[in-house]
Amino acid sequence: MDIEAVPGAVPAAGPAGGERAVPVEWTVVGSPVGPLLLAATGRGLVRVGFHADAARRERMLDRLAERFGARPVERVSGALAEAVRRFDRYFAGDPAALDPPLDWSLTSGFNRRVLRELASGVPYGTVVGYGELARRVGQPGAAQAVGAAMGSNPLPVVVPCHRVVESGGGLGGFGGGPEAKRRLLELEGVLPAPLF
Structure with missing residues (x-):
């Protein structure tokens, strides 16, 4: 183009x-x-x-x-x-809103495959484990590489790396910081909002 x-x-x-x-x-x-x-x-x-x-x-x-x-x-x-x-x-809480046209040119290879699977296969209000995401892209032993792909995501929030969590129930890392990850998951109804 x-x-x-x-x-x-x-x-x-x-x-x-x-x-x-x-x-x-x-x-x-x-x-x-x-x-x-x-x-x-x-x-x-x-x-x-x-x-x-x-x-x-x-x-x-x-x-x-x-x-x-x-x-x-x-x-x-x-x-x-x-x-x-x-x-x-x-x-504002519209679950269907965040799907603008994307330019994927800042990512390639394995990272792009992982991020595309995340964007298309982990809908609003759900989460996925690093290992499960690795399995979905045909690399079942690559959970750490999936974590690296999340860390290099040029389109966080839209390509929802905040929805990738640890298999033991922990939130896992996030480029925006743990509080931002928690807030995004609260917004999507995955985590309860804090009482205070």
Whole structure:
């Protein structure tokens, strides 16, 4: 797919392989789990980042510029506008809301297989164990590799790594932190909301 340059995009180092720069838009949205950076290409949402304070946001934007060959532009239109609307509905409690078009270009190989299975096979309000997810992608002994795939997920919340838990009942790790994981699982009705 050939994507035309977005007016105002600042060129950066070109993408690997001499490909044309891919325009990326970004914004920060408030949420019950803190500020989230959302970034999208013309193909769809490409990055969700937790704790999007100024310093962390700049690091995420620098990495996106390296990968896509142009500095991301702070603007909300097209695929990003749709993603923002869907995040608002999801955090308002709409279980069907969070399925925007996705750009999977920040993941590949085993990680992409795991994340695609997670996105399609673990619906809202359910959880899955690391070992079970490994089995589903044909690698039954790869529970630790599944954990690594969760840690490198460029699309958390949308590709719901918060729904992957330890087989013994523990929450397991989460890039947004344990409190964010707990809040997302509470929102989806998997965990009871705290009394205080």
